[in-house]
Amino acid sequence: MNHPQAAAAFLKDQARASWHDETLWYVRDKRDAASKRLPEWEDLRTLASDIKEHTLSQLDYYLEKFEEKAFENGIQVYWAKDAAEHNQIVLQILQSKECKALVKSKSILTEECHLNPFLEKNGIAVVDSDLGERIVQFLNQPPSHIVLPAIHLKKKEIAELFHEKLGTEKGNEDPKYLTDAARIHLREKFLSAKVAITGVNFGIAETGEFVVCTNEGNADMGVHLADVHIACMGIEKIIPRRKDLGVFLRLLARSATGQSITTYSSHFRSPRKGKEIHLILVDNGRTAQLSRSNYRSSLKCIRCGACMNTCPIYRRSGGFSYGSTVPGPIGSILSPGLDVKKYSTLPFASTLCGSCTDVCPVKINIHEQLYAWRQEITQAQGWSGKELSIKLAKGIFTSPLAYRVSGKILRAALKSLPHSLIYHPLNAWGKGRDLPQPPASTFSEWYQKNRL
Amino acid sequence: MNSRESILQAIRKLPREKKNLPELPDFGKNSDLLAEFCQSITRNAGEVLSLEDFQEWMKEKNFKKVISLVPDYASLSTQAMPEDPHALDSLDLAIVEAPFGVAENGAMWLDETSLCHRVLPFIAEHLVIVLRSAHLFPTLHQAYAQLQDASTGFGVFIAGPSKTADIEQSLVIGAQGAKSLWVVLVD
Numbered sequence: 271m272n273h274p275q276a277a278a279a280f281l282k283d284q285a286r287a288s289w290h291d292e293t294l295w296y297v298r299d300k301r302d303a304a305s306k307r308l309p310e311w312e313d314l315r316t317l318a319s320d321i322k323e324h325t326l327s328q329l330d331y332y333l334e335k336f337e338e339k340a341f342e343n344g345i346q347v348y349w350a351k352d353a354a355e356h357n358q359i360v361l362q363i364l365q366s367k368e369c370k371a372l373v374k375s376k377s378i379l380t381e382e383c384h385l386n387p388f389l390e391k392n393g394i395a396v397v398d399s400d401l402g403e404r405i406v407q408f409l410n411q412p413p414s415h416i417v418l419p420a421i422h423l424k425k426k427e428i429a430e431l432f433h434e435k436l437g438t439e440k441g442n443e444d445p446k447y448l449t450d451a452a453r454i455h456l457r458e459k460f461l462s463a464k465v466a467i468t469g470v471n472f473g474i475a476e477t478g479e480f481v482v483c484t485n486e487g488n489a490d491m492g493v494h495l496a497d498v499h500i501a502c503m504g505i506e507k508i509i510p511r512r513k514d515l516g517v518f519l520r521l522l523a524r525s526a527t528g529q530s531i532t533t534y535s536s537h538f539r540s541p542r543k544g545k546e547i548h549l550i551l552v553d554n555g556r557t558a559q560l561s562r563s564n565y566r567s568s569l570k571c572i573r574c575g576a577c578m579n580t581c582p583i584y585r586r587s588g589g590f591s592y593g594s595t596v597p598g599p600i601g602s603i604l605s606p607g608l609d610v611k612k613y614s615t616l617p618f619a620s621t622l623c624g625s626c627t628d629v630c631p632v633k634i635n636i637h638e639q640l641y642a643w644r645q646e647i648t649q650a651q652g653w654s655g656k657e658l659s660i661k662l663a664k665g666i667f668t669s670p671l672a673y674r675v676s677g678k679i680l681r682a683a684l685k686s687l688p689h690s691l692i693y694h695p696l697n698a699w700g701k702g703r704d705l706p707q708p709p710a711s712t713f714s715e716w717y718q719k720n721r722l
Numbered sequence: 723m724n725s726r727e728s729i730l731q732a733i734r735k736l737p738r739e740k741k742n743l744p745e746l747p748d749f750g751k752n753s754d755l756l757a758e759f760c761q762s763i764t765r766n767a768g769e770v771l772s773l774e775d776f777q778e779w780m781k782e783k784n785f786k787k788v789i790s791l792v793p794d795y796a797s798l799s800t801q802a803m804p805e806d807p808h809a810l811d812s813l814d815l816a817i818v819e820a821p822f823g824v825a826e827n828g829a830m831w832l833d834e835t836s837l838c839h840r841v842l843p844f845i846a847e848h849l850v851i852v853l854r855s856a857h858l859f860p861t862l863h864q865a866y867a868q869l870q871d872a873s874t875g876f877g878v879f880i881a882g883p884s885k886t887a888d889i890e891q892s893l894v895i896g897a898q899g900a901k902s903l904w905v906v907l908v909d
Contacts, residue, residue: 293891308826310749317744324743330733343875349726401897402888418888425890445892456898461808477873487844487884487899494841495808505729510743512870516863517746519879520826530762530827531862533882534844534899540875542840553725557732 271593273615280588290422291585297418298579300528301629307530308520317517319633322570325508326560332475332508333551339478340549343540348550353383356552360385360467360500361392363548367498369465371395373456375482375489376403377469378416378573379502379552382595385467397459399488401452408435414589416596417526417575422588456488466492470503470549471572472518476511479539480549483522483532490536499541501549505556506569518572521631525574559607564642568603570632577626577636583619592616599626603639610647617643659698674714681708748863755825755858756907762828766882767895768903776850776906783815785848790817791836792852807839816846816900822857823905824865824879830905831865833877840876844884849900851880855907 281287305311325332337347350356356379364372372389374380374396386396386407398407402419406412408431413419420428429443438451468489472481480501482489493499509518523529541547560566578584578598589597594605594613602616617640620626626636666672684692685708693700711719723731760770771779780798789810790798795817804810818837820830830851834840843849859865869877884899895901 296891310747313747313749317746320741320744324741327738327741330730333730333733349724349729351725351728355725399898400888401886405888418891420888421891423890425892428889445889446894448889449886449894449897453896453898457811460898461811485884486886486897488897490841490844490878491898494839494844513746513863513866516861516866520862527887529766531824531829531879531881533766533880533885535829535879535881537877538875539873539877542834542875551729553729553732557729557736560733561736 271612271615273587273591273593273619276591276593277583277587277619280591281586286424287586287588289424290588293421294579294585297527298576298629301525301576301579302528304524304528304530308524314517314521315631315633318521318572318631319570321509321514321517322632323567325510326506326566326569329505329508329560332510333505336473336475336478336508337551339475340480341478343478345478345540345547345549348548350550350552350554352554353552356383356502356550356554357385357388359550360502361389361394363498363500364389364394364465367465369394369498371397371459371463372465372467373397373399373459373463373488373492373496374467375469375484375492376400376419377467377502378413378595379469379504379554380467381412382554383502383552385502397456397463399456399459399492400484400486401449401488404452404456405431412590412595414597415575415578416573422590456491460491460495463492463496465498465500466496467500467502468493470501470507471522472515473503473508473549474510474512474515475508477539479512479537480507481515481519482536482538483519483534484536485527485529485533487534490534493538494542497545499538499545499547501538501547503549503551505551505553506571522572522574525576525629525631555608559604562607565603565607565639567634568600568607568636568639570634571600571604572632574631576629576631580625580629582621582623582625587619592619599636599640600630600634603634603636603643606643606647610650614647614651617641617647674712677712681712684708746863749861750864751860753825753860755860756855758825758860759823759828759858760907762824762826763882763903763905766828766903767885767893768828768882768905770905770907773906773908776904779904785814787813788815788817789813789842789846791838791842792817792819795852803838807841807845810839810842810845813842813846815848815850816842817850817852818843819852820857820880822859822865822868823853824860824862825858826861827881828905829862829865829879829881831869831877831879833872833874835874843878843880844899846900848902848904849880849883850904850906852906852908855909 405420414422432438584598605613624637823830883903884897886897
């Protein structure tokens with residue numbers, strides 16, 4: 271994948287790109303307002319970061335403790351080293367239950383593992399039950415944002431889609447009407463599903479319970495009506511104590527959407543009588559990321575999406591331009607850890623303004639990690655057009671004579687060279703920018719003439 | 723080596739600097755908890771009712787299918803609790819009691835011991851939560867201190883009606899769970 275090319279395609283529709291930019295900025299604004307209502311906001315960020323740092327420093331201990339407690343609670347725990355093993359475990363559970371259809375609430379991990387296509391290939395129908403996820407599922411698209419899966423779509427498109435898939439009135443774009451239609455459609459799925467899959471927001475080592483947060487109530491509608499609940503959890507989702515939830519739940523929704531808390535924060539400790547909970551702990555590159563000291567702290571992420579909403583590049587290039595399950599700034603430091611060749615352009619999809627770091631509720635130094643990835647990738651790739659320019663500039667700026675002469679030449683060149691040469695593809699600075707009008711004289715010349 | 727062992731081994735072999743687990747401050751405050759709670763519920767698109775308003779409201783709405791699990795309002799039930807939770811699909815209203823609420827965000831705790839079926843507060847078309855106005859904590863920190871020893875199989879903080887903004891960021895109340903939330907505050 272290539273971020274600049276994909277972003278250029280997104281930017282062809284200027285009106286949509288501006289709308290996307292403004293819509294996400296609106297969410298960022300709501301986050302700001304919510305965070306400012308709490309005087310202890312910065313203290314909470316520090317605590318959240320410290321709790322996560324501590325947990326990552328003893329991850330083996332907490333995983334074992336979590337497993338032991340969950341087992342005592344009657345939860346069946348599995349371990350998967352990668353996506354393929356995770357998918358195989360899910361399939362085996364489904365086959366043992368003779369399950370052919372299931373409902374699934376939002377889980378970025380199952381997106382990362384490409385669970386849906388795998389299950390469909392094995393003859394199992396998956397219904398994503400979050401409204402935004404159902405919309406993109408109908409379109410055979412991945413989510414373009416981890417919290418707002420269908421943020422790239424306009425209501426007109428959703429109205430057309432629902433007319434085709436759910437038989438809603440043609441041209442009725444009212445979000446309430448469309449949501450109601452989805453509610454009726456999904457209700458039927460909830461009532462018939464024998465198995466429900468959810469993600470996990472937090473796993474608590476002390477109690478062996480796990481917490482799932484939604485606004486729609488779709489996770490709960492699925493699991494409380496099904497016989498079997500399968501929870502898919504990345505190993506970095508562990509926190510030590512139940513009381514730590516106080517810190518994380520105060521930060522999560524405020525950072526994500528500006529709400530003070532999600533409508534539902536569900537705590538699962540043991541299955542209902544006669545029912546089952548299966549929990550899969552997934553590595554899939556996380557222990558490898560843990561071994562990279564520069565990028566280890568990216569595992570503190572609680573998937574709030576705040577870094578996407580604030581990022582000037584994400585807002586203006588869209589989630590799909592990243593070509594990775596987790597887009598935006600955090601995705602651009604996580605994805606190269608999974609496949610540095612495939613995702614080599616992502617750390618460059620940033621202005622390094624640091625806004626992502628400023629809004630991150632667990633204080634991940636995202637922009638510094640983007641910079642560190644750039645160093646590694648550039649070294650591995652060697653020569654680049656920009657690097658050559660920098661070398662030239664270094665020669666010019668270290669010699670006063672070269673500086674004076676080149677200034678004159680460049681002013682003359684900008685005036686007289688043909689447009690095609692100045693905006694040649696080799697000149698990276700000419701892409702999407704107008705080069706300045708050359709001034710009539712240099713500052714030195716002006717100073718000589720005008721000094722008192 | 724199985725995956726469990728290989729994951730744990732991969733973690734164990736890493737050089738690690740031990741970092742301390744911080745103790746959590748209380749972050750309590752002496753504000754008007756009731757006013758803040760009501761404001762939070764309203765912000766979450768829920769509604770707060772007094773006991774009198776609630777009685778009026780029940781008359782006005784005249785729901786067909788109601789299940790009340792609150793002993794003081796048991797007479798409001800129009801049917802018994804079904805054995806199969808799927809049979810709750812057509813339920814118009816569930817009335818439950820929360821042991822406490824949280825002022826900063828309007829979250830109210832419900833656990834399965836008081837729900838009969840875990841799905842009840844989600845599947846009902848409308849939800850009433852009865853809450854004693856003295857049972858409010860300022861923040862989630864005090865709420866979790868209260869829950870420290872609770873060992874129920876399922877518990878949930880509910881802070882409003884089910885909602886979504888997945889279509890062009892337009893807020894729609896009533897997604898997959900209860901379409902409205904009414905909090906009845908009692909002394």
